[in-house]
Amino acid sequence: MIMNWDYIAGFTDGEGSIGFVRGGRDGMYTPPRVTWGQKDRATLEAIKEFLVDHGFHPHFYYVPPNAAKRRPNGIYMMNLQRRDEIQRFCEEIQPRVLLKALPCEKVLQWLKDHPRRYHTAELERALIAEYVEEGYTQAYIALLLGCSDQKIRRVGNKLGIVFPKGGGKIEDGKHIAAMTKAEYLRHRREKEKNLQCVDCGKFIYKGSVRCHSCAMKLRHQTQPESFKGCNIKSVLAVISPSVAQENL
Numbered sequence: 001m002i003m004n005w006d007y008i009a010g011f012t013d014g015e016g017s018i019g020f021v022r023g024g025r026d027g028m029y030t031p032p033r034v035t036w037g038q039k040d041r042a043t044l045e046a047i048k049e050f051l052v053d054h055g056f057h058p059h060f061y062y063v064p065p066n067a068a069k070r071r072p073n074g075i076y077m078m079n080l081q082r083r084d085e086i087q088r089f090c091e092e093i094q095p096r097v098l099l100k101a102l103p104c105e106k107v108l109q110w111l112k113d114h115p116r117r118y119h120t121a122e123l124e125r126a127l128i129a130e131y132v133e134e135g136y137t138q139a140y141i142a143l144l145l146g147c148s149d150q151k152i153r154r155v156g157n158k159l160g161i162v163f164p165k166g167g168g169k170i171e172d173g174k175h176i177a178a179m180t181k182a183e184y185l186r187h188r189r190e191k192e193k194n195l196q197c198v199d200c201g202k203f204i205y206k207g208s209v210r211c212h213s214c215a216m217k218l219r220h221q222t223q224p225e226s227f228k229g230c231n232i233k234s235v236l237a238v239i240s241p242s243v244a245q246e247n248l
C-alpha cells in the first residue's frame, strides 16, 4: 500500500472525525481532536507509521467489545491531541478532503481564536528554566512572573524542568546552600510529630491535633455545651471509669 497525504485525507473523510468532542467534566467540549476508528488494525497502523515519520504523535489504542454499550466488535482507535499537530494535519488535508473541509476550517479557526495559553509558551519555559538555573527559588520565580507558587511547579514539571530540593539557606530569592542533613532530619521529625495524634500517636491529617476518636473523648472539656443532651454516665465513663462505677 502506498501511504501518502491523499490516501490519509480520503481515509479521514470516510472513517475519521475532526472537531470537538463533548465530554469530560461539566460536559464541556474538549479542544479540537482528530480521531479515527477502524476494525482493521493494519490500515490504521500504516497511517500511524506515516504520521510518526512526519513528526506527529498519534495516540493508538484498542477499545474492546462491550455488550452493554451495544458494541459487539472491538475497535482500533487513533487520535491526534497536540494542538500544533492538529493544526498541521488540518492544513495538510484541507485541500484534499470533501466532507471534512468544513470541520477542518472550523478547527483551524478555533485554534486561531484560542491562542495557546501563555504558560506553556516556549518563552515561559526558557524563562523558568533560566531562573531555576540561576538558583532562584520556586516562590521567588512565581513572584518574578506574577503567578502562584504551585503554578510554577506545575508548569515546570510539565516542561521537564528539575527544581532543586526545598529548604536550606535562601538569600535574595536564591538558594545559596542546601539543607544540611541535621536540618533535614529535624524538619522531618517536626513534620512527623505534626502528623500524629497527641494522645494516641495515630496518623492524622495535617492541621489537626488529635485523631477523631481522641477528639470525641475530649469534647466535654473543649465544648461542654455540645454534651448538654447526652447521657451523663457515658461522659463520666470517659473522664474517669471509677467515678462512673460509683454513680451507677
Ligand SMILES: [Zn+2]
Residues within 6 Å of the ligand: 197, 198, 199, 200, 201, 202, 210, 211, 212, 213, 214, 215
Ligand atoms: Zn488519638
